[in-house]
Amino acid sequence: MQQFNRQLAAAGLLDPTKTVVVAISTGVDSMVLLTLLQRLPTQQRPQLVVAHVNHQLRAESDAEAAYLQRYCDDHDLTLRVTRWPQAQHPQTGVEAAGRKFRYQFFADVMRASGAVALLTAHHANDQAETFLMKLARGGDLAQLTGIAGQRPFTVGQLVRPLLTWPKAALYAYADRQRVRFFEDATNQDVSFTRNRIRHRVVPELTTVNPEFLGHVAGYERQLATLLAAQKQMVAQLLPTVLTSNTKLQLQAWAALPTLWQAPVFREWLQQRTGQLYSLAKLAPWQRWLVNTNQPTGRRQLDADFDLVKTVDMIDVSPHKKRVKKLMPAEKIMVDLNQWQKITAGQTVGVFASPPGFAAQPFRLAANDWPLSWRPWQPDDRVTLRGGGHQSVRRILINHKVPRAARHQVMVLVNATGDVLWVVGHKFTYRKREFGTQTVFLASKPRELKGVHLKR
Numbered sequence: 001m002q003q004f005n006r007q008l009a010a011a012g013l014l015d016p017t018k019t020v021v022v023a024i025s026t027g028v029d030s031m032v033l034l035t036l037l038q039r040l041p042t043q044q045r046p047q048l049v050v051a052h053v054n055h056q057l058r059a060e061s062d063a064e065a066a067y068l069q070r071y072c073d074d075h076d077l078t079l080r081v082t083r084w085p086q087a088q089h090p091q092t093g094v095e096a097a098g099r100k101f102r103y104q105f106f107a108d109v110m111r112a113s114g115a116v117a118l119l120t121a122h123h124a125n126d127q128a129e130t131f132l133m134k135l136a137r138g139g140d141l142a143q144l145t146g147i148a149g150q151r152p153f154t155v156g157q158l159v160r161p162l163l164t165w166p167k168a169a170l171y172a173y174a175d176r177q178r179v180r181f182f183e184d185a186t187n188q189d190v191s192f193t194r195n196r197i198r199h200r201v202v203p204e205l206t207t208v209n210p211e212f213l214g215h216v217a218g219y220e221r222q223l224a225t226l227l228a229a230q231k232q233m234v235a236q237l238l239p240t241v242l243t244s245n246t247k248l249q250l251q252a253w254a255a256l257p258t259l260w261q262a263p264v265f266r267e268w269l270q271q272r273t274g275q276l277y278s279l280a281k282l283a284p285w286q287r288w289l290v291n292t293n294q295p296t297g298r299r300q301l302d303a304d305f306d307l308v309k310t311v312d313m314i315d316v317s318p319h320k321k322r323v324k325k326l327m328p329a330e331k332i333m334v335d336l337n338q339w340q341k342i343t344a345g346q347t348v349g350v351f352a353s354p355p356g357f358a359a360q361p362f363r364l365a366a367n368d369w370p371l372s373w374r375p376w377q378p379d380d381r382v383t384l385r386g387g388g389h390q391s392v393r394r395i396l397i398n399h400k401v402p403r404a405a406r407h408q409v410m411v412l413v414n415a416t417g418d419v420l421w422v423v424g425h426k427f428t429y430r431k432r433e434f435g436t437q438t439v440f441l442a443s444k445p446r447e448l449k450g451v452h453l454k455r
């Protein structure tokens with residue numbers, strides 16, 4: 001009780017004028033939490049609002065919810081319950097979706113009841129399991145910081161007063177105090193990673209040292225302190241390597257002690273892009289920053305951002321979308337009445353009515369659709385007026401297209417792959433009365449150079 005009081009006092013919750021929402025699953029952890037709260041002297045006990053989510057995932061869910069209802073009625077406790085509709089259960093990622101639903105509900109209950117805190121019953125084993133899972137998964141050191149004893153949550157704080165208690169202590173308390181609880185059978189299922197860590201890894205490590213859980217908590221505290229110190233230092237260093245308009249000054253940055261370069265670069269990127277990059281991902285970028293053989297340049301950082309290097313300065317700018325070079329087999333479907341940028345230098349379109357300037361009227365049959373753009377291929381050919389054919393290769397030779405530029409030539413093809421237009425060069429011949437529809441094939445003016453439009 002004393003240990004519990006200390007935790008609540010530290011969070012400023014030993015106050016009957018305050019309201020707290022207590023998340024109760026009916027498992028041993030949360031039933032012990034509720035019991036401890038109920039046993040606080042009234043002059044210290046905050047107003048309790050019990051919150052429960054019936055996930056409807058297990059056969060026992062309804063019985064557990066019904067038990068909690070009776071318990072709260074018997075003890076004069078306010079209870080808020082919700083059901084997670086089965087129709088909302090996803091095919092995969094049920095746990096994460098359930099958690100999202102749960103915390104949304106807790107936030108709603110907090111707001112509705114004017115609560116200052118949400119209390120959950122996470123304990124020292126949860127902490128160690130999470131730590132070990134992250135350790136196995138890998139990633140950035142900052143993510144290894146475990147479950148916080150207290151952190152901001154929507155309109156107040158999320159407080160975990162049992163975080164320093166080993167699960168065994170909670171069982172022992174429940175046993176001594178005859179606390180009734182429900183055991184979730186799925187917790188035994190070792191096909192879940194967390195359960196394997198819970199039932200196999202943690203007990204094994206505890207035999208190596210009975211203080212294992214306390215040691216994990218100790219590491220978590222040290223890590224949090226170190227990360228906070230690093231953050232403070234980075235906050236001091238960053239302004240010393242920025243230009244007045246927030247670009248990074250390369251010389252000043254490279255003059256920082258080597259160990260501080262990466263965290264300062266990362267913090268700058270985070271401030272500019274809102275994204276946290278792992279130090280491992282940033283290593284090649286740092287080499288590029290100081291590579292004097294490449295004093296200027298632009299490089300894609302990720303899907304959204306480019307890094308732009310000018311002499312001694314580096315800036316972040318939205319990623320410039322480049323048109324992908326298509327392989328011969330790849331194609332771009334035609335969007336009727338839309339200009340489409342099909343290569344870096346060519347913007348073309350198929351229109352139902354003339355798009356405003358030089359466009360070639362062209363007859364289509366219904367079975368020509370869908371049309372698409374693609375690079376020309378060696379056996380492509382067009383039909384000539386007299387009924388004969390000419391290969392695209394021959395057209396390009398006749399038009400003196402240099403060999404090196406030939407791969408850039410694009411063609412418009414119909415559903416069966418017949419070439420209708422060698423863009424910039426030649427249209428296949430079709431009689432006026434061909435098909436059922438006239439469309440207008442056009443290239444944007446800049447690219448009209450060298451196009452021989454038939455009038």
Ligand SMILES: Nc1ncnc2c1ncn2[C@@H]1O[C@H](COP(=O)(O)OP(=O)(O)OP(=O)(O)O)[C@@H](O)[C@H]1O
Pocket residue numbers: 023024025029030051052053054055099102119120121122126
């Ligand atoms: N169905 C529920 N209804 C109300 N509270 C719950 C429910 N499930 C879990 N909780 C609360 O969350 C705490 C942690 O539960 P559990 O360890 O099952 O969740 P987790 O998914 O591992 O953790 P977290 O909820 O932080 O993601 C419980 O001690 C309890 O306070």
